Amino acid sequence: MPDQSFKIQLLLDQGRFEEAEVLIGECIGKDAEDPLLFYLMANARLAQGHLHPAEEAVRESIRLDPESDWAHLTLSRILCEQSRFHEAETTIEKALELAPSDPDNWAQKASLANRRAGRMSAGLRRGPPGRRRDRE
Secondary structure (H helix, E strand, C coil): CHHHHHHHHHHHHCCCHHHHHHHHHHHHHHCCCCHHHHHHHHHHHHHCCCHHHHHHHHHHHHHHCCCCHHHHHHHHHHHHHCCCHHHHHHHHHHHHHHCCCCHHHHHHHHHHHHHHHHHHHHHHHHCCCCCCCCCC
């Protein structure tokens, strides 16, 4: 993987996510126990908007390395995108437990709180389903 890691990162940086995904898959075929490969796969899939495959990849990364705060952070982001806020919150708390001084973890916690609050306030503006609003 060390030979390929530079190429994978370059592909990701260039936005060539499908190519990166193919190369990562080849590397996983040679070393299915490397959590970094699954983490990179999750990021390639997430960048393409493939949330469920990204979630599967990052969960495999966490299975291989449960102490990886960056994998927990990525999982929290994926869950947040799926509006699975409770799970995202639990996951970011784990990332914060593992790396309490990482500003990315705190930024995700704030982003999650904002997304959750936005969803709740949007529901308040709409009112209960089936009820007519007289003043609009």
